[in-house]
Amino acid sequence: MNKELEEPQMPLRPIPYSEWMDKDAYDEMGRRYESLLSEYRKLLSIKNSQIEGVSPSIDEDKEVYAVEEYEMLLRKYATARDKYNGKYDGMIETKEMVRANIKRLYDAIEKYGAIHPDVDLNAGDPADFKEEPGETSESFKERFRQHMDAVANSAKQFSEAFAKQQEINRGIVNLQKELDGEISKFADIRDKVRAAQQAAFDAAIND
Numbered sequence: 001m002n003k004e005l006e007e008p009q010m011p012l013r014p015i016p017y018s019e020w021m022d023k024d025a026y027d028e029m030g031r032r033y034e035s036l037l038s039e040y041r042k043l044l045s046i047k048n049s050q051i052e053g054v055s056p057s058i059d060e061d062k063e064v065y066a067v068e069e070y071e072m073l074l075r076k077y078a079t080a081r082d083k084y085n086g087k088y089d090g091m092i093e094t095k096e097m098v099r100a101n102i103k104r105l106y107d108a109i110e111k112y113g114a115i116h117p118d119v120d121l122n123a124g125d126p127a128d129f130k131e132e133p134g135e136t137s138e139s140f141k142e143r144f145r146q147h148m149d150a151v152a153n154s155a156k157q158f159s160e161a162f163a164k165q166q167e168i169n170r171g172i173v174n175l176q177k178e179l180d181g182e183i184s185k186f187a188d189i190r191d192k193v194r195a196a197q198q199a200a201f202d203a204a205i206n207d
Contacts, residue, residue: 005054005070008043008077009190010181011036012085012092021091029088036084039077040181046070098185105179112172119165121158126150 014033017026049059051070058064065073085092093101129147131140183193 005047005051005067006074007047007184008040008074009081009184009187010040011081012098012185014088014092015097025088026091029084029091032084032088033092036077036081039080043070043074043077046073093185095186095189098182098189101182102179102189105175105182109172109175109179112175116168116171119161119168121161121165124157125154 011033014026014029017023045059045062046065047055047070049055049057050062050065051067052058052064054067126147129144132143135143183190
């Protein structure tokens with residue numbers, strides 16, 4: 001089955017508390033925001049790994065959903081999000097704030113890539129061990145010991161380099177997830193970004 005499903009829009013974050021705001025209403029808004037954020041993350045997880053025949057991979061440890069079930073949950077979430085936006089207008093992020101967040105994250109991703117280049121995973125495996133004609137037993141044992149030490153050191157270097165690369169990858173993935181969430185907050189921003197990404201892709205394959 002090949003179906004492109006819509007993703008949920010991340011809820012708009014409350015702005016910092018000010019004296020002009022009603023404290024009880026602000027606290028209620030905070031609780032509502034956290035509830036929506038939890039639901040947003042749940043819907044992303046469902047879309048990515050829990051929809052039969054659609055998700056890139058299925059998490060067998062979690063409940064599997066049909067497309068129609070996901071779309072129903074998405075509509076319910078969107079309605080709750082719209083009510084939240086309407087009720088707390090003036091106390092939550094504006095479009096300009098979100099645009100500033102997006103610019104900050106694009107800059108952060110660019111900077112992160114500049115200061116975290118890919119790690120060289122080529123640890124330089126030692127040459128294959130070979131016997132030497134006429135070699136004494138003591139010499140053979142010493143060369144073999146040195147060879148095994150070199151193999152162990154090479155494996156250690158690769159393991160450390162791989163762990164460092166994984167850490168770098170997690171950092172960029174987390175930034176990208178944050179950016180994707182910000183982009184999703186306003187439909188017109190999301191659609192412009194998608195159009196720009198598609199145009200860049202088309203230009204690349206037609207170049």
